[in-house]
């Protein structure tokens with residue numbers, strides 16, 4: 001547990017608090033309050049990200065602390081985009097998103113060290129920021145798709161008064177939006193690997209896990225194309241398996257430290 | 268109709284197999300995974316996958332009707348095909364059948380001021396494991412230099428449970444966890460040397476003669492006592508009284524090799540390469556990889572060399588895959604959902 005008694009830390013804790021209050025208010029159907037606190041949380045999250053950017057003097061996407069901070073900032077725009085343009089909301093006022101926001105900020109607030117680091121030569125490349133940024137966007141979209149898939153598995157139906165897509169269709173639509181970002185992340189990473197190390201594919205565990213996550217979604221598309229909604233639950237399980245692979249990819253470096261000797265990547 | 272169903276099942280099975288093989292690859296580590304995915308059985312798998320995709324272009328009319336779908340699956344064919352072409356096996360086939368005289372991957376070491384045209388072949392990627400290859404041109408290293416960040420990084424093991432690690436910015440106090448006080452970085456040395464000036468010992472930051480990066484720090488305890496220490500990058504330091512260990516690492520911002528390509532005794536290309544900015548010449552890319560220092564203060568640069576055969580096929584595949592997926596999943600639904608106008 002790494003509690004941060006710094007302005008950066010307090011900002012993150014305030015955002016987590018806002019997202020959780022918004023979540024509870026949404027469940028209690030106090031939708032106006034929920035939305036107001038959610039927006040407040042988002043504004044503080046943006047401030048925390050900008051503060052970090054100024055503090056470390058480079059795009060703050062270098063380590064897991066910064067990555068999770070960025071994820072916590074992306075959730076609000078995603079909620080608004082999916083509600084306005086896709087007719088998708090998970091739970092009253094999209095309350096699952098508020099929970100996702102609080103969950104992804106937890107590691108930034110309590111687990112990973114916020115000590116600034118210098119960019120090693122390999123990271124000084126224009127591809128670094130877009131490569132990580134598109135991955136972060138796709139991860140948040142897929143996280144939302146996962147909650148929608150879980151709602152489908154739990155037999156939930158969206159509020160009929162709000163003209164929303166049923167959860168199975170919503171999951172598919174969400175994955176359709178996120179998958180091109182995931183593909184772009186993989187390809188930009190590959191291109192960058194070629195520039196930095198000479199190989200567009202190095203077969204290293206992190207790369208292979210990112211390929212696994214991508215392939216699970218490719219499998220999802222084909223399975224859903226073959227059977228449509230005949231096995232709606234199986235479709236949802238594919239989506240959840242995709243997220244499980246993403247979590248392993250994102251945390252692989254840390255997970256591998258828990259199992260030393262398995263391979264040499266962590267060292 | 269049945270054929271389409273079989274093909275789709277085959278597609279899903281191929282995708283799932285690749286996902287499982289990738290999980291296996293992640294557990295065996297990069298080197299072994301590379302050998303595994305380049306092995307003969309896997310070459311059969313990659314070929315079958317490519318054939319499956321190509322056959323499906325003929326069998327599924329939707330591929331012809333929907334440009335996004337065609338583009339993304341064609342992208343898959345180009346990526347797999349191009350990768351096979353650029354692999355070691357691909358190079359061997361090209362050598363046998365097309366008389367192409369290139370190696371897939373190697374490494375060359377060039378001493379400052381010297382011209383080199385030999386490279387050490389990566390033993391994993393050469394058939395007979397003979398390890399020296401001669402390029403038809405030479406590369407001269409005019410100069411090699413390192414660029415450092417203004418501040419290095421410091422790690423302090425305060426006690427068994429707490430470690431502080433971060434950037435040691437000069438004159439900025441670092442507050443240690445617990446009640447251990449503060450550390451103030453005073454001066455940074457790229458190459459600390461002790462010399463005698465007029466019979467007096469002096470500590471100086473020498474240029475170019477060997478390498479001894481160090482940091483001079485002031486340790487201020489809570490009880491008011493103060494001590495100064497030198498922390499050497501090459502030797503961990505024990506602060507005597509406080510009994511905590513400190514280690515220092517100068518942070519390298521860049522490695523730069525000033526190169527010239529020499530063909531028939533003439534300089535045909537000049538380029539300063541650094542990480543993320545390689546040299547491209549004669550069908551090879553040359554990457555800044557490592558460096559070596561010698562006792563006389565000179566350097567050698569180590570370049571990793573890769574053949575560019577098949578690379579642009581793979582890049583075209585990347586482009587097709589991205590454009591196809593974006594068109595099919597983002598752009599097409601926008602048009603599809605538009606209400607059609609009655610004319």
Ligand code: HEM
Nearest residue numbers: 218221222225274275278319320323327329336339340343
């Ligand atoms: C490189 C690996 C592959 C990738 C990245 C890929 C990707 C995709 C994607 C994203 C879709 C769109 C699904 C949708 O619209 O819901 C799709 C559809 C399809 N794929 Fe693949 N695929 C791959 C391999 C294959 C293989 C091996 C086959 C051969 C059987 C195949 C046959 C099809 C077919 C028939 C469709 C249906 C298209 C439609 O009408 O929507 N794919 N693929």
